[in-house]
Amino acid sequence: MVILLLGTGFYLTVRTGFVQITRLGHGFGVTTGKYDDPDDPGDVSHFQALTTALSATVGIGNIAGVAMAIHWGGPGALFWMWVTAFLGMATKFSEVTLAQKYRTTDEFGNVAGGPMYYIERGLGASWKPMAVFFAVMLAFTAFFTGNAVQANTVADQMNSAFGIPMVVMGAITSVIVAAVILGGIGRIGRVTAFLAPFMAAIYVFGALVILVLNLGSVPGAFATVVTEAFNPQAGVAGIGIGVFMVTMMWGVRRGLFSNEAGQGSAPIAHAAAKTDEPVSEGVVALLEPLIDTLVICTLTGLVIVVTGTHEQRFPTEVTLGGGDITWTAEVEPNRYAGIDAPQSVEIADGLHVNTGVGAAMVSWHEAYVDMLYTDIAQTQPFTGTIYPGSGEAKADDGATYTSLYGNAVENGAPITAEAFRQGLAPLGDW
Structure with missing residues (x-):
């Protein structure tokens, strides 16, 4: 599956003419509302669609995922997260563009889209069983990687830091999440438009402060990441560290978990964006792996390597x-x-x-x-x-x-x- 996702990302990168480079600037322009038209069909703005999708990726994957990749695969795993993110930008662009192109609008003007829609409407009615299968599997995935992993990580950290029982923290999280999602995509978009940038800004600021305080160690940290990507060294957290394939696989796995490129969840959020040009939302979506992995995960990895906590x-x-x-x-x-x-x-x-x-x-x-x-x-x-x-x-x-x-x-x-x-x-x- 990992090989399939990376192979698809490489193919789409070449097929789209390295869209993650050539259309990166345009993606920022669309996100800021430069081309917004209030009369376009949809439920949320480009920015709200982006933050809704980012709210599912910025967080646990950045905090726990990078640490896990470095624990199991060594610092070099971060390099393979970068590779995964770069290829994933083309995947995100493609899947979100398709979600926009084949989305549906009901009699009340509400839009819906995602892989299950473009599988059936793009490939034909004979592919409907596959669309149904995907929808069912995504529902199960939402319970586990979409919710259980995040809730468990939050509960575990709060228990470790403040002694709050995990079951209590789980109940509190459930109530807060329910209050948001029961309000529909509109409320989700409004909440994430505030929370996602706010929490990302605080996290990035804290990481940058640490790197500035340890500025002399940053070049060495980068060198360690690149060097150990191809020649991993055995470390204190030992299983697999020192084996190239283990380092690469853990970096790829955590990278895919972090930015969700190819998973099919992001297109559902982006399908609700207000636009009549599907590709315009695709260029917005390609920013997700950039922000989530190439920026935030990189900062996390550098902080861990600079402080050396993965070996303590x-x-x-x-x-x-x-x-x-x-x-x-x-x-x-x-x-x-x-x-x-x-x-x-x-x-x-x-x-x-x-x-x-x-x-x-x-x-x-x-x-x-x-x-x-x-x-x-x-x-x-x-x-x-x-x-x-x-x-x-x-x-x-x-x-x-x-x-x-x-x-x-x-x-x-x-x-x-x-x-x-x-x-x-x-x-x-x-």
Whole structure:
């Protein structure tokens, strides 16, 4: 699927004559309302359509997605996010132009469009089963990548930062979202026209402040990203890092998740834009990967690399029966692979008794925890046996623990949050 999406993006880039370069300026002009006509059919302005689509991409993909790509694939994964975004601009242009061309208008003047419409109306009635299939699959996708991932990331971060129970945060998020979407595309457009630029501006400003404070490290960060895109180095968060294909695939995957090019969700939002020229909305849509990935994701990645939080370990409660605990084994020097949970793992004075190639290691986010303690202050090293099957650790003195403590690597949104905290530290506690 990744190859298909990238291949399509490359084909459309060539077929449209590199539209993401030749029509970029025109896209900005249309977005600012330079060519608006209030009498054009549609429900929202070009700008509102753009912010509606961006509201689904600017956020979780920028905050957690980039961190995940760097965690699993190393800094070089950011380079492949750039490639994905560049090709994705042509894909966005094409799918949104088609959505505009084949949209429908009901008797009340309300418009509707998207891939399910242009599949049936563009390819013919015989393709209606495919259109229905797409609509059903997109509905399921909306529940998961469209909502569940975002809600979970928000709840996880709020729980980590402020101790708010995840179920409570989920309920609050549901109420707020319902209040917006039940008002229809008009209310969604008005809300996102304010929120999307506002939250993006704050985020970009914070990232730029950090990069200015660490200006001397920025060229090195860029060099690391480009160099490790083709020659990745093994790092602390070990599984896959050091393997070119893993670095590329994680960059491509997170890039596609972030800007949603080819997913089919953005054309639905853009189909509601007021215009009688389909291509005019297409040039607006190609700005999305530029803003979302080439600008905001790049800033996130540079902040993480400059502060080095992707390689740092943080005090962590290692929950033996769940959470983010994993099991890894060294497959070659400094490179680890995930394995099935072993029957038991022996620990002495906080250290793994069995080490070396093939030995099971207690890990967190696929990065092994080098020292394990029984107390949160990390003053009492654990000695005993960990039983993954029961989620327990039995000490030699007879005590039983369901959690141990140690310094572990983080992943996702917590990495980004810590990068911003450390980067802004010279200006105070953020």
